[in-house]
Amino acid sequence: MSRVPVRPAALGATALAAALVLAGCSAGGGSSNSSSGGPTKTLVVDNTFDLKTSDPARAFELTGSIVDKAIYETALTFQGDDTTKPLPQLATFKESSDNKVLTLTLNGKHAFSSGNPVTIDDIVWSYKRVQAIAGNPSFLLTDQSTGKNLDIAKTSSTTMTITDTNPNPALPFILPNPSLGVLDSKVLTKHGGTTTKSDGAEQYLNGHSAGSGPYALTSYSATTKVVFGPNPHYVGSKPTYGRVVLQNVTGPSQKIDVQGNQAQIATGLNAQQVQGIGSSLKVLKSTSPDVGYLWLNQNPTYGKGVTNNAAFVTAVRKGLNYQDILAVAGTGSSQPGGMVPSQFLGSIKPDATNTYDASAAKAALTKAGYKGQTVTLSYPTDATLSGVEFSTLAQKVQSQLEAVGVKVKLAGTPISTLLDAYRAGKLQAGIMYWGPDFPDPSDYTTFSPGEALGLRAGWAASMSPEVTKAKQAAEASTGTGRAAAYEAWQRAANQNGPFVPLLQPARYFVTASSVTDVKPNAVWTVDLAAIK
Amino acid sequence: MTQLDERAETAARASRPGGRLSSPLVRYIAIRLVVSLLLLVGVTIVTFVLTNLVPASPVTAALGERASSDPKIVAAFKAAQGLDKPLPVQYAIYLGHLLQGNLGTSIQTHDAVTQDLAAAFPATVELALFVIVLSVIIGLGLGLIAALRHNRLPDQIIRVVSLLGISVPTFWLAVAVYFLFFFVLHWAPGSGRLDPADTPPPTVTGLFTVDALLAGQPAVFFDALSHLVLPGLVLTLYTVGLLVRFARSAILDVLSQDYVRAARAKGLPGGQVVFRYVLRGALLPILTIVGLAFGSLLSGTVLTEQVFAWGGIGQYAFRAATALDLPAVLGVGLIVGVVYIATNFVIDVIYGVVDPRVRVG
Numbered sequence: 001m002s003r004v005p006v007r008p009a010a011l012g013a014t015a016l017a018a019a020l021v022l023a024g025c026s027a028g029g030g031s032s033n034s035s036s037g038g039p040t041k042t043l044v045v046d047n048t049f050d051l052k053t054s055d056p057a058r059a060f061e062l063t064g065s066i067v068d069k070a071i072y073e074t075a076l077t078f079q080g081d082d083t084t085k086p087l088p089q090l091a092t093f094k095e096s097s098d099n100k101v102l103t104l105t106l107n108g109k110h111a112f113s114s115g116n117p118v119t120i121d122d123i124v125w126s127y128k129r130v131q132a133i134a135g136n137p138s139f140l141l142t143d144q145s146t147g148k149n150l151d152i153a154k155t156s157s158t159t160m161t162i163t164d165t166n167p168n169p170a171l172p173f174i175l176p177n178p179s180l181g182v183l184d185s186k187v188l189t190k191h192g193g194t195t196t197k198s199d200g201a202e203q204y205l206n207g208h209s210a211g212s213g214p215y216a217l218t219s220y221s222a223t224t225k226v227v228f229g230p231n232p233h234y235v236g237s238k239p240t241y242g243r244v245v246l247q248n249v250t251g252p253s254q255k256i257d258v259q260g261n262q263a264q265i266a267t268g269l270n271a272q273q274v275q276g277i278g279s280s281l282k283v284l285k286s287t288s289p290d291v292g293y294l295w296l297n298q299n300p301t302y303g304k305g306v307t308n309n310a311a312f313v314t315a316v317r318k319g320l321n322y323q324d325i326l327a328v329a330g331t332g333s334s335q336p337g338g339m340v341p342s343q344f345l346g347s348i349k350p351d352a353t354n355t356y357d358a359s360a361a362k363a364a365l366t367k368a369g370y371k372g373q374t375v376t377l378s379y380p381t382d383a384t385l386s387g388v389e390f391s392t393l394a395q396k397v398q399s400q401l402e403a404v405g406v407k408v409k410l411a412g413t414p415i416s417t418l419l420d421a422y423r424a425g426k427l428q429a430g431i432m433y434w435g436p437d438f439p440d441p442s443d444y445t446t447f448s449p450g451e452a453l454g455l456r457a458g459w460a461a462s463m464s465p466e467v468t469k470a471k472q473a474a475e476a477s478t479g480t481g482r483a484a485a486y487e488a489w490q491r492a493a494n495q496n497g498p499f500v501p502l503l504q505p506a507r508y509f510v511t512a513s514s515v516t517d518v519k520p521n522a523v524w525t526v527d528l529a530a531i532k
Numbered sequence: 533m534t535q536l537d538e539r540a541e542t543a544a545r546a547s548r549p550g551g552r553l554s555s556p557l558v559r560y561i562a563i564r565l566v567v568s569l570l571l572l573v574g575v576t577i578v579t580f581v582l583t584n585l586v587p588a589s590p591v592t593a594a595l596g597e598r599a600s601s602d603p604k605i606v607a608a609f610k611a612a613q614g615l616d617k618p619l620p621v622q623y624a625i626y627l628g629h630l631l632q633g634n635l636g637t638s639i640q641t642h643d644a645v646t647q648d649l650a651a652a653f654p655a656t657v658e659l660a661l662f663v664i665v666l667s668v669i670i671g672l673g674l675g676l677i678a679a680l681r682h683n684r685l686p687d688q689i690i691r692v693v694s695l696l697g698i699s700v701p702t703f704w705l706a707v708a709v710y711f712l713f714f715f716v717l718h719w720a721p722g723s724g725r726l727d728p729a730d731t732p733p734p735t736v737t738g739l740f741t742v743d744a745l746l747a748g749q750p751a752v753f754f755d756a757l758s759h760l761v762l763p764g765l766v767l768t769l770y771t772v773g774l775l776v777r778f779a780r781s782a783i784l785d786v787l788s789q790d791y792v793r794a795a796r797a798k799g800l801p802g803g804q805v806v807f808r809y810v811l812r813g814a815l816l817p818i819l820t821i822v823g824l825a826f827g828s829l830l831s832g833t834v835l836t837e838q839v840f841a842w843g844g845i846g847q848y849a850f851r852a853a854t855a856l857d858l859p860a861v862l863g864v865g866l867i868v869g870v871v872y873i874a875t876n877f878v879i880d881v882i883y884g885v886v887d888p889r890v891r892v893g
Binding site: 042044051052053055058060134135136138139142147197202203206219221222223224225243245247248249250252253256257259260262263382414415416417419420423434437452453 | 586587588589592593595596597598599600601602604605608639640641642643648651652707710711714715718721722723724728729732838839840841843847848851854855856
């Protein structure tokens, strides 16, 4: 082909120059650093969103709890990261001697962002709305054993009662949940809010604040960012930051954001990502209240005569090298002794039942009559345990069990498909996690024979009477005897049950050096208003 | 029919009342519109069936551990989402709502899907427009250089660069580019569509750059423009890689045509030959690939949007799919279908404008 007499280099240069001028113009315009200049101090917090709504009565996600904690006050609260002691916020509380009646008394004067005062009617209305909507958090105000709604009643202009038919000593630990945030009933009723299942205030609440918390919503998007401004009528200490941006960013980008001061706090980094993050940043390490556990199905149909063998369960417990698993999960992770996380009342330390002993594991396998059958281990492929990949944990479990002679086949599936089979109790074995609904050991008795989580592992009500008895004793316990009762229940479950607690992963917050008072909390992750 | 006969027929059509283009083009557009509508119905059926074939329940995906164990809550959720009805009835209800412009309520965001799409789609459109403009300029330029310098050093370099653009994994490139230009060099702003300290302009189009100009906010305009650069660069590298290869090939074809040789033989200047004859002749295949690339960009670029926290249709689709948010998945499926159908339609119309033979056909 002959050459066309044209100047292609000049032509290309023109095209490139045009593109670069366009890019150059735009690149020059923005600022690479946002944060805290100007009259209003802005705090940018990176979070990987699971946000669905900011309506407290419908929200029960981690991001939702951060949002609602900032906007709404609750009757009771916790201080900082201490979830062992409920404290008054909108109300003081008193429990009856039988733990069936909790009396709330209005605690001083509080005001909603509308300027309306918080009344006892607002608290009653908000709780009844939670019950009526029957959303994710409605179980917080139901009796755990009967499933019936707790009775909520106004008893005077400043007092109300919450009554359960069974002792409910966990209630003071449940009420600080941001899902039980108190709403401005006068404003809400004008925007479709009711205490019936036909409530239509959610859309309003996803764009406006109706709370008495330190912040009010400036803008809201469940997929990109939530921006908060001050609540002018908040009666507590004024937050340090006049504007907070909570934005949806994935883990790797969070790291770059916080390194480049695009964000001042990153909440979604794992152990690997915080390594070498830089000395100009602070890494706050705490233990996550999430418990990763392994289960072995006790239903003969799904256990296939292998996992539903008590000696086989013992072999697995003894065959796992827990310290090795913690090493995979990264520094800061710890081994819980039972299903109750280490930071809650009634937690236990690991004992002989869940300590690595290869020879004991092999002996138990012989006792079980194990003949080399393959055990299928299911796990979610698209979820992490505070940043720790389930596939990594599953591979580690597989290699450890194969070292003592158990054949394991890994079966990773997306969590949305895994959950169906898991909840139906049809999986032979697997790895999953449980995050706390409220910081009380009674949240964990569901890991008992015949209970919801127990049944997922084929652990029928009749199977381990000693565990059932210990669980009933724990649930009936009150006062100082509760811790010992829940400890006894977990020891019984470790002796006889199909659940093997593996780890509580570390949780990392990375912050700019200028940021202080970031306190990880098991209930609401982090209190934005407390950050300085 | 000879070429002369065709010209005569064309002239006869043009002389008839109704104008030169109207009858064949209008008929063509009408047929395409009907086909497009049928395609859209097909898209809804396929998406609906596929999302319901997934071996998982949206109830399980949406409700928490406690709530999913409570029959009362599960029943309330199913009733609210219409999941308590047989599948054909669910589809009929969906279609009925669709005709009224109602795509249902997202399980993930609890907002109307139309509202979610209205928020996410402009973000993707803005990015896609930025990328396609840059890509066409650069891709066409480089493709032209490569063709004119066929088998010489510039051609080899451009081919390697375009191959790299296509081959480098987007997720890696996006993180690497973000790290380098934002954190190391400080040449570009961070993630998102605006600086976190900035407030978006009043919404008119949803395109922050346009809305900022309409609102007379130049600082916000430049901020929005600067945030387009890094995600735009990542996507442009890929799109340019694609365009260069097609442009080069199409231009090489045209360069060997008789009429180009004739133009050169007549002594026309090189630039005139290239711009008047070569580029025009190569335009149709290039238009096709530009259309497809634009459609692809408009359908969402999941990985790039994830890394840059862009909040576009790709990020929305990803979250909807992983959470089994059926109304949102259906909404995204529909909008992607509309995008491709509309893009193809526009390209076909441009064909007609660029090449008279298409009009006649």
